[in-house]
Structures are given as structure tokens and as C-alpha cells.
Amino acid sequence: xxxxxxxxxxxxxxxxxxxxxxxxxxxxxxxxxxxxxxxxxxxxxxxxxxxxxxxxxxxxxxxxxxxxxxxxxxxxxxxxxxxxxxxxxxxxxxxxxxxxxxxxxxxxxxxxxxxxxxxxxxxxxxxxxxxxxxxxxxxxxxxxxxxxxxxxxxxxxxxxxxxxxxxxxxxxxxxxxxxxxxxxxxxxxxxxxxxxxxxxxxxxxxxxxxxxxxxxxxxxxxxxxxxxxxxxxxxxxxxxxxxxxxxxxxxxxxxxxxxxxxxxxxxxxxxxxxxxxxxxxxxxxxxxxxxxxxxxxxxxxxxxxxxxxxxxxxxxxxxxxxxxxxxxxxxxxxxxxxxxxxxxxxxxxxxxxxxxxxxxxxxxxxxxxxxxxxxxxxxxxxxxxxxxxxxxxxxxxxxxxxxxxxxxxxxxxxxxxxxxxxxxxxxxxxxxxxxxxxxxxxxxxxxxxxxxxxxxxxxxxxxxxxxxxxxxxxxxxxxxxxxxxxxxxxxxxxxxxxxxxxxxxxxx
Amino acid sequence: xxxxxxxxxxxxxxxxxxxxxxxxxxxxxxxxxxxxxxxxxxxxxxxxxxxxxxxxxxxxxxxxxxxxxxxxxxxxxxxxxxxxxxxxxxxxxxxxxxxxxxxxxxxxxxxxxxxxxxxxxxxxxxxxxxxxxxxxxxxxxxxxxxxxxxxxxxxxxxxxxxxxxxxxxxxxxxxxxxxxxxxxxxxxxxxxxxxxxxxxxxxxxxxxxxxxxxxxxxxxxxxxxxxxxxxxxxxxxxxxxxxxxxxxxxxxxxxxxxxxxxxxxxxxxxxxxxxxxxxxxxxxxxxxxxxxxxxxxxxxxxxxxxxxxxxxxxx
Numbered sequence: 001x002x003x004x005x006x007x008x009x010x011x012x013x014x015x016x017x018x019x020x021x022x023x024x025x026x027x028x029x030x031x032x033x034x035x036x037x038x039x040x041x042x043x044x045x046x047x048x049x050x051x052x053x054x055x056x057x058x059x060x061x062x063x064x065x066x067x068x069x070x071x072x073x074x075x076x077x078x079x080x081x082x083x084x085x086x087x088x089x090x091x092x093x094x095x096x097x098x099x100x101x102x103x104x105x106x107x108x109x110x111x112x113x114x115x116x117x118x119x120x121x122x123x124x125x126x127x128x129x130x131x132x133x134x135x136x137x138x139x140x141x142x143x144x145x146x147x148x149x150x151x152x153x154x155x156x157x158x159x160x161x162x163x164x165x166x167x168x169x170x171x172x173x174x175x176x177x178x179x180x181x182x183x184x185x186x187x188x189x190x191x192x193x194x195x196x197x198x199x200x201x202x203x204x205x206x207x208x209x210x211x212x213x214x215x216x217x218x219x220x221x222x223x224x225x226x227x228x229x230x231x232x233x234x235x236x237x238x239x240x241x242x243x244x245x246x247x248x249x250x251x252x253x254x255x256x257x258x259x260x261x262x263x264x265x266x267x268x269x270x271x272x273x274x275x276x277x278x279x280x281x282x283x284x285x286x287x288x289x290x291x292x293x294x295x296x297x298x299x300x301x302x303x304x305x306x307x308x309x310x311x312x313x314x315x316x317x318x319x320x321x322x323x324x325x326x327x328x329x330x331x332x333x334x335x336x337x338x339x340x341x342x343x344x345x346x347x348x349x350x351x352x353x354x355x356x357x358x359x360x361x362x363x364x365x366x367x368x369x370x371x372x373x374x375x376x377x378x379x380x381x382x383x384x385x386x387x388x389x390x391x392x393x394x395x396x397x398x399x400x401x402x403x404x405x406x407x408x409x410x411x412x413x414x415x416x417x418x419x420x421x422x423x424x425x426x427x428x429x430x431x432x433x434x435x436x437x438x439x440x441x442x443x444x445x446x447x448x449x450x451x452x453x454x455x456x457x458x459x460x461x462x463x464x465x466x467x468x469x470x471x472x473x474x475x476x477x478x479x480x481x482x483x484x485x486x487x488x489x490x491x492x493x494x495x496x497x498x499x500x501x502x503x504x505x506x507x508x
Numbered sequence: 509x510x511x512x513x514x515x516x517x518x519x520x521x522x523x524x525x526x527x528x529x530x531x532x533x534x535x536x537x538x539x540x541x542x543x544x545x546x547x548x549x550x551x552x553x554x555x556x557x558x559x560x561x562x563x564x565x566x567x568x569x570x571x572x573x574x575x576x577x578x579x580x581x582x583x584x585x586x587x588x589x590x591x592x593x594x595x596x597x598x599x600x601x602x603x604x605x606x607x608x609x610x611x612x613x614x615x616x617x618x619x620x621x622x623x624x625x626x627x628x629x630x631x632x633x634x635x636x637x638x639x640x641x642x643x644x645x646x647x648x649x650x651x652x653x654x655x656x657x658x659x660x661x662x663x664x665x666x667x668x669x670x671x672x673x674x675x676x677x678x679x680x681x682x683x684x685x686x687x688x689x690x691x692x693x694x695x696x697x698x699x700x701x702x703x704x705x706x707x708x709x710x711x712x713x714x715x716x717x718x719x720x721x722x723x724x725x726x727x728x729x730x731x732x733x734x735x736x737x738x739x740x741x742x743x744x745x746x747x748x749x750x751x752x753x754x755x756x757x758x759x760x761x762x763x764x765x766x767x768x769x770x771x772x773x774x775x776x777x778x779x780x781x782x783x784x785x786x787x788x789x790x791x792x793x794x795x796x797x798x799x800x801x802x803x804x805x806x807x808x809x810x811x812x813x814x815x816x817x818x819x820x821x822x823x
Contacts, residue, residue, distance in 0.1 A: 079700045094695040096688050097811070107688055108699030110681035117679050 008067075009034050009166060009197050010055065010086075015064035017050055024050040025061070026221040032166065037188055037198045039212035039229065041205070043241055043439050044410070047221040048201045052168045055199075056088040057081040087159030088168040091175075093151050097144040101137060102126060105158050129160045133190045148298065149180035156187065167191060168199040173207055177298050178467070178500035185211050203241075203440075205234050217241055242440055261289035262325075263428045263459035264310070269319035271305045271483075279305040281483040282319065287428065292450065292460040294474030296467060296499050302483035303463045304346060307432045310461070311343045312336040323428060337365055342426030344417055346433045346463070351417045354406035358398060361405050362387035362420060386423070394419040395445070411442030418446055422453065429453065432463045447473060467496055481505045516651065522771055523655040530760075530767025531663045532557070532724040536745035537752070537759050538666075538673060539717020543589075544749055545677075546710035547690035549603045549814040550592050552610025554742025555618075556715050557722030558735070560585045562618040564723025565733035566625060568635055574727050578662075581723025582716045588614060589715015593708040600816035611742075619735045626733075638662065638728040660728045673756040686710060690810035693817035703817050718742065740793060747796050750804045762799075769795040 010032035017025040025047045032038050040048045053059045055066065057075040066073050068084055075081050078088070095104050106122045123139050130137050135153045143151060152172060159167055169188075173181040188198050188211065202208050208215050209229055216226040217240040224240045264287040273279030280302040287293045297303055308314035310321060312333035320329045323339045337343065345351045352361045363372050363383050371382040387401040396416045398408060405413065414434065421429060431450065435443040450473060454460055464470050470477055477494050479486045479502035486502040536553055543550050550556075560581040568577025592610050595601045626633060638660040647657040677683040688696040689706045697703050721741070726733045744766050751765075752758030769792040777785050 078698055092694075094692075094698040096691045096695050098691050099684075099688070103684055104695075106681075107684060107696070108701050115680040115682045117681055117684065 007034050007069075008032065009069055011067040011070075012051070012055065013065050013067070015051060015054060015061045015066075017047075017054060017059060017061050023221050025054070028064070028218070028221070028223045030216055030223060031226075032197050032199060033214075034197055035192050035195055036213040037192055037200055037211055039208040039215040040199055040201045040218065041203065041208045041215050041237060041241060042218035043203055044437065045439065046218040046241070048218050049170055050221075051218070052088065052170065052199060052201060055081070056086060056168060082159075082162050082164065085163065085165040086168070087162060087164030087166070089152065089155040089159065089170065089172060091170050093155050095143050095151060095154060098142065100140050100142055101146075101154050101157075102139045104143060104154060105139075105161050109162070126157060126161060129157055133160065133187055133194070135187055147180075148175045148300070149177070149183065152176070152180075152184070153187075165195070166197045166199070168201070170201045171203070172200070173202070173204065174465075175299065177503045178496055179504045181207070205237050205241075208237065209234065219243060262286050263289055264321065264323055264461060265325075266310075266321040267319055269306070269309065269321060270317045271302070271309050271314060272317045273302075273305055278317065279483050280309070283480075283483075283485050284319075285478055285485065285488070287459045287461050289427070289459050290454055290457045291475045292454050292462055292473050294470040294477045295461070295463045295480055296470045296477055297465070297480035297503055299465050301480045301503075303432070303480055305483075306480075307346065307430060307463055310336075310430055311341070311345075337424070340424075340427040342421035342424050342429040344414075344421050344429070344431040344434050346436070348410060348413045348417065348437070352405040352413060355404060357402045357404055358391065358396075358408075358416065359383060359387045359401045361416070362390055362401070365420070366424070390416060390419040390423060394449075409439070411438035414438050414446065415442055418449065422449075427459060429458055429460045430463075431460060433465065434462070435464070435466065435469060467499060470499075471496075479503055518775070520651050520654045522768075522775060523651065524658065525771035525774065526764060526768040527655055527659060527663060528729065528767070529770040530763040531666050532721040532729070533741050533745050533748055533766055534721075534760060534763035535662075535666050535669075535724060536718045536721030536742060537748040537763060538669060538756065539589075539714040539721070540745055541714075541749045541752075541754055541756070541759060542686065542717075543711045543714030544813055545686050545690045545754060545810055546707045547693060547810055547812040547815065547817070548593070548596055548707055548711045548714075549607065550589070550610070550711060550714055550718075551604060551607025551746065552588065552592055552614065553714070553718040553721075553745060554738060554740065555611035555614030556585045556588050556718035557725075557738040557742045557745075558618045559588060559614040560719030560722025561725045561737045562622055562722075562733055563719070565635065565726035566621070568727055569633055574635070574638055578720065578723050578727050581727075582720040585719015585722065586712050586716035589718070590708070590712040592715060593711035596816065597704050597707045597711065600818055603814045603816075615735075622733065622735060632732045632734070635726060635731045637731045662724055662728050670756045670760055677756070687810070690812055693812050697817075697819060703819075707817075718745070721745065744792070744796055747800050747804070750809065751799060753808055754810065765799060766792055766796055 008031045012028065012030040015025050015028040028051055030051065040052065042048045050059065054061050055075065057077045057080050066075060073084060075084065096107070102119055102122050105126055110117070126139050135157055137150060137153050137157060143154065156167070172184060176184060191198060200212055209232060212229045214226060214228050215232055215237065217224045217237060219241055266283060266285050268282045268284050269280060270278055270282055271280035283306065285293065295303055305314060309316045312331055312335065316329060320327055322328065323336070323341060326339060328336055328339060353364070363386065366372055367378065372379060372386070384401060390396070391398060391401060394415045396412050396419065398412065408416065418434065434446050434450070447469065450460055450462070462470065462473060471491065471494055474491055476488060476490055477499065478488050479499055481503055482505065486505065489498070536557055540550060540553055563584040564577040564581030567580040568574050571577065588610060592606060595606050596603045640658050640660055643657040647653045677687070685696070685701050685706055688699065689701060689703050693703045722738055725737050730737065748759050748762035748766065751762035773788045773791045777788050781788065
């Protein structure tokens with residue numbers, strides 16, 4: 001597909017971009033050739049998205065130049081970028097949920113002085129594009145009715161409808177099932193066959209190797225290397241990304257003895273979602289001492305609602321659950337925590353109060369108990385000691401315990417949240433997406449911590465959309481799809497294909 | 509008394525009055541709906557109605573031309589709407605606080621101007637109100653004819669606005685832009701729409717409609733101006749928007765319900781209903797409250813309603 005003789009459609013030379021004191025891009029050199037899929041690989045915060053936002057006109061570089069088809073270009077806005085044939089699909093889709101697919105696609109295209117809509121013509125053109133690139137979509141469906149994969153296709157169609165020749169995708173697979181990712185890869189290949197060029201932003205090594213022609217690795221805002229994918233290895237890319245060797249396979253531990261000590265037992269639990277329909281449908285499972293049970297699934301298939309019920313934050317519709325044999329079905333969050341549960345919520349924002357210091361955040365869940373308070377009066381000496389211990393023992397990088405939670409990076413926030421949950425010495429840890437949106441270093445740390453706690457006998461319920469995480473940490477794996485548990489398997493029996501099929505809703 | 513209520517004469521008069529009373533609420537609500545669809549909640553429309561009523565009355569009185577009065581009532585409302593737009597859109601002010609401020613400002617301003625210009629006297633200046641224009645033939649249909657086809661021209665005009673608004677919202681790119689800005693301003697911005705400008709225009713338009721809704725009261729209904737002329741119709745309009753789920757037809761239904769409760773209240777007073785008249789005056793608001801509690805649940809409005817849009821430089 002790609003040859004060295006292909007002309008460069010994009011050349012970015014010496015791009016530097018600062019946000020305050022942070023250098024997001026540092027003298028970056030990047031070229032995109034016609035008809036290639038170019039992977040932009042790096043950790044969170046490495047500057048991948050910033051670089052592409054510059055190309056898409058969302059940011060202006062502090063220095064450096066951009067050539068489009070050999071011509072010096074100053075890209076003032078996304079509008080300008082689209083006019084020059086550059087489109088971008090963001091992680092957060094730029095869509096109006098209450099509109100149909102057609103209305104989203106044509107939004108903003110019609111000149112002001114001709115307001116009457118011609119949806120028939122638009123539908124025809126949309127279907128032609130969809131057909132040409134093998135993108136299946138119902139133009140009259142409302143966005144809110146669509147799956148994430150469908151919505152992503154709408155974004156791609158939107159760009160193609162605007163005659164884009166260069167398509168930038170920002171972490172496109174992070175929200176997709178393995179099968180949907182395959183479909184996306186198919187589409188991308190169709191695009192480059194038709195002469196388009198694609199930039200594929202990812203932090204996933206395997207994906208980068210699977211789909212791209214060339215890969216540029218960014219680290220701390222600098223371009224470390226650009227290399228052809230066929231010659232690259234996972235280890236090489238990883239050390240370029242992180243700057244040191246990374247262990248990929250977490251050593252397997254001895255099997256837990258599941259015959260003893262059921263810690264969590266869920267019986268035929270059904271839960272209603274925010275829209276009033278059933279989000280969790282008669283789910284039953286259990287978690288034992290010294291066992292990690294992983295729940296895999298695409299986001300939005302009832303995992304959030306299930307976890308909220310187990311944490312006491314949402315009332316169940318039907319069914320029951322027990323913690324160490326005690327029924328906790330309608331218990332309050334505090335009662336559940338007191339029963340020996342540690343809780344890591346799915347969003348970092350739900351765990352910390354940003355305007356509070358780490359000191360105060362350290363005791364959000366325990367402030368009312370001795371030694372942190374006596375007769376309703378807080379004992380700050382003990383709270384300070386506790387907060388410092390959390391920060392030091394888990395290497396949370398902050399100036400001191402008086403720092404506001406808001407200033408912490410994602411990885412440090414999560415380390416702090418995990419530390420706080422573990423400080424309760426829980427017998428059951430509910431960990432929802434414990435490594436979502438954090439850097440590789442913190443991710444590695446938290447995964448190892450979970451394994452260590454498992455070894456010490458903690459029961460852990462892990463919810464994650466990352467298959468590699470589920471497969472490397474869990475003793476047993478449950479797959480949720482549309483509120484049901486589609487299948488259960490031991491780690492040894494699990495394959496990506498099998499889990500992927502279940503995630504997509506087909507019985508394996 | 510019951511036979512009084514169920515007579516044809518009573519029914520005809522009641523239905524016709526219902527439509528007449530619903531009209532100012534509907535005009536105001538249609539404008540508020542446009543503002544809300546763009547994401548701006550203008551709580552000041554009660555005050556804007558009062559100001560529109562005063563300006564409408566004053567200009568009509570001075571010029572002797574009801575139409576000039578009506579026009580200026582709307583323009584005055586538009587100016588206040590633009591003020592609301594600038595403060596809430598350009599300066600990202602809290603819309604609840606701004607709206608309440610606008611309400612108080614307009615109420616005070618109208619009252620002040622009224623005293624300066626007309627003084628305090630027991631004899632209020634009067635206007636001839638807009639005449640009813642019977643539509644030949646159709647107005648002779650029993651009950652319905654009197655209700656639908658023997659009204660003043662503003663009532664006809666307002667009813668004709670309904671299909672126009674539906675077309676605007678469903679079939680034009682302007683309507684699409686308006687809703688996009690109120691549902692997901694980020695997406696609208698990314699699509700190249702001028703979010704702030706659209707919101708400003710929508711809020712100005714909403715103010716203008718509220719001005720007209722207010723001007724209707726002295727010009728087509730009462731023929732005089734008092735400080736409490738609007739008596740909560742602006743608040744009712746806000747309720748009507750939510751009750752009608754931001755759709756013109758739903759809002760028509762809502763406005764008719766509240767129009768009917770006002771009409772009923774007047775009729776009950778007139779026939780010496782055995783209840784102190786203060787309670788009868790409460791009736792429309794009580795009915796509003798009941799309907800809002802029963803039918804306005806769980807939001808359903810534009811997703812970005814009352815949320816200022818601040819474009820951030822870095823993601």
C-alpha cells in the first residue's frame with residue numbers, strides 16, 4: 001500500500017506547542033504519505049492528540065510549519081482544516097443525540113441564505129458514501145438509539161461527506177468491541193485503497209502493529225522515532241513509548257481455593273437504568289476470598305448500574321446480594337462500606353472532591369470514625385498522619401497533603417483512590433475501570449497491587465473494558481452484554497475471540 | 509347554576525374567551541421556546557410582558573394607532589431580550605439570576621414610567637381594543653364559529669404561527685442550527701455554527717415575542733394598563749413551554765388549558781360563584797401547578813438549557 005515514493009500529503013516540521021509551563025509538543029517532525037495508515041503511538045499525555053489538534057486547526061502551534069501537498073498552510077480553525085480536506089474523529093463524538101444521522105451529517109453545511117432542507121438529496125449522497133466505503137448505517141435513526149460503533153461510523157461519514165482526503169482518528173478503538181474494531185480496520189483499508197490517508201492515534205501497541213503502515217512514537221511531547229510497522233516489534237515500541245523496559249506478562253499466581261469463603265454473592269439481580277428500562281437482567285454470580293472476578297464488556301452494557309447497586313448508590317429492581325452471608329440488598333453506601341467493602345468508582349471524578357485537599361479527601365469515607373474524629377470533632381493530627389501514609393506508601397506524586405485533589409494527574413488520583421480504598425482493609429474490593437485514562441506507570445502499579453491483594457486473600461470484583469487487563473488479572477471472567485451475563489469462563493479457557501463474541505451478544 | 513354552565517351561550521362565550529386568553533401566553537411561550545431551544549432560559553419574560561404591555565399601551569395612547577403600540581411593545585421586549593442575550597451569552601452569566609434580575613428591572617421600569625407619564629389617578633386612560641373580525645361564513649358555525657372565526661387579528665396571526673414554527677423547526681437549516689446549539693453546543697461549534705450569535709438572536713427574538721405577548725393585553729383585551737396586568741402570564745408561558753415539550757402543538761394545548769382556567773375564573777366571578785373571588789383568582793395558577801406536577805417530569809428539555817457555553821482552548 002505504502003511505498004517510499006508516495007508523496008507526502010502532510011508535512012509538519014518543528015512543531016512546538018506549550019500550554020502554560022507544559023510543553024505538549026516539542027519540535028515534532030511528522031509526515032503523512034498518500035494512501036498510508038500512519039499510527040501515532042504514545043502514552044496519555046505524550047502529545048499525540050495535541051499534535052493532531054494543531055493539524056485540525058483546534059490549536060495554533062507556537063512555532064513550526066505545516067505543508068499540505070507541499071504548500072505552506074496556516075490552518076486557522078477546524079472549518080479551515082475541513083476545507084483543506086482534513087477531517088478528525090474525536091474520542092468524544094461531536095454529535096447531537098436528539099438528531100437523526102442525516103441531520104447530524106448535514107449540520108452546518110447549508111448556506112445561511114438557503115434555509116430549506118433537502119433531506120432527500122442528502123440521504124442519497126450519504127448512502128452512496130456509505131456504500132462506497134462499506135459503512136452500514138441507517139440514515140433515519142436517531143443518534144441516541146445507536147451503538148458506539150455506529151456513532152463512530154457517523155463521524156467518519158460526516159468527514160467523508162465533506163470531501164475529506166485525510167482522516168485523523170483519535171483512539172478510535174477504545175470504545176469498540178473487538179469485532180467492531182475489525183470492522184473499523186476494514187473501513188480504514190477501504191479508505192486508503194481509495195487514495196485517502198489516515199492518521200490513527202492510539203496507545204495500544206498491538207493495534208498499531210496490526211493496522212498501520214508506519215508508526216511515529218511520541219514521548220513527553222517529542223517524536224522519538226518513525227518506523228515502518230512491518231519492522232517494528234512490540235518491545236521496541238514499548239521502550240520508545242515509556243523510555244524503559246516494560247514487563248508484558250504479569251506472572252500467573254497459584255489458583256485460588258474457591259471452595260471456601262464466598263465473600264460476595266449476587267442472586268438474580270435486576271436493575272433499572274436512568275431511562276427506566278432494565279439495565280441489568282437477572283444476574284447471578286459470586287466472588288470468593290483470594291479471587292479476582294473480572295467483568296468484561298463494552299461500556300454501557302449494565303456494568304455501571306450493577307456496580308452502583310453493589311455500592312449502595314442505586315436501588316435494585318429485583319433480586320438480592322449478600323456480603324459475607326449478610327444480605328445487603330437495600331443497605332446504604334455507608335453500611336456496605338462498613339461491611340468490609342472497598343470501592344473504586346468508575347469515574348475518578350466520583351471519588352474525590354476536587355476543591356478539597358488530599359487531607360480531606362483521604363478521610364471522605366472514614367472521617368466520622370475514630371481515630372479521625374471524636375464526639376463529632378475532627379482530629380487533624382491523625383488525619384494528617386493517615387493522609388501522609390497513603391501518599392508515601394503508594395508513591396502519589398504531590399507537593400504535600402494540603403494540595404487540592406484537582407491538581408493531581410489522572411494516574412496519581414487513581415493511586416490515591418486505590419490507596420484510600422485499601423486502607424480500610426476491605427475483604428471485598430469493587431474496582432471499576434481502575435486503570436482507565438491513566439499512564440502506563442500507574443496502570444502497572446495498580447495491576448500489581450490488585451494481584452498482591454488477591455494473594456493476601458482479598459476478594460476482588462474487577463470491571464474493565466480493557467480485555468488485556470481482564471485476561472491478565474482475573475481468575476474467572478464474566479462477560480456482560482445488554483444487562484445479561486452472556487458467559488462465564490476460567491482464565492485458562494479465555495480467548496479474545498471468545499470474549500469478543502460474547503461481548504457482541506452471540507452465545508459462544 | 510348548573511343549567512347556566514351547560515347552556516350553549518355559556519359554552520360559546522367560554523370557548524371564545526379561552527382562545528383570547530390563551531393567545532398572549534402562547535405568543536410569549538413560542539418566543540421563550542425559541543430561546544430555550546438555543547439553550548437560554550429567560551426567566552425575565554414575566555417582566556418583559558409587563559414592559560411590553562406598558563409600552564404598547566403608551567404608544568397606542570399617544571399615537572392613537574393600536575398597531576404602532578403593538579409594534580413598539582415587541583421592540584421594547586426585543587431590546588430587553590438582547591440585554592439578556594448579551595449578559596448570559598457573551599458574559600456567561602448565570603441565567604437564573606440574570607432572568608430574575610430582568611424580571612424585577614422591567615416590572616419596576618414599567619411601574620415607574622407609568623407614574624411619570626400618566627400620574628396616579630383613579631381615572632385610568634382607556635383605549636379602544638382591537639375589534640373582532642368575523643370570517644364570513646365560517647363564523648356562523650354554531651359554537652366553533654364564534655370560537656375560531658370571530659376573533660381579533662392577533663389571535664388569527666398567532667394560530668397561523670404554529671404551522672410556520674413547525675416548518676421552521678423541522679424543515680429548515682435555521683431550525684436545525686437552533687436545536688443543535690441548545691442540545692450540544694460543542695458539536696454545533698465543531699460544525700462551524702456561531703453558537704453565541706445564534707443564542708443571542710434566539711434570546712432577542714424570545715424577548716420580542718414576550719413584548720408582543722404583553723402588548724396584546726392592553727391593545728386587544730383590557731384597553732387599559734395597570735402594573736399587575738400580566739399577573740403571572742409570563743411564568744405560565746415558561747410552564748407552557750415545558751408542558752408542551754418544546755413543540756408548538758404541545759404548547760398550543762398547554763396555552764389553551766391555562767387560557768381555559770383564566771376564562772373559567774372570570775365566568776365564575778361573574779355568576780357569583782359561592783367562593784371568595786381571591787380564591788377564584790388563584791385558580792389559573794393552581795391549575796398550572798397541578799399540570800406541571802402531573803405532566804412536566806424528568807426534564808426532556810434541550811440538553812444544554814441554562815448552561816453557558818465556554819469554548820475551551822485545550823481539550
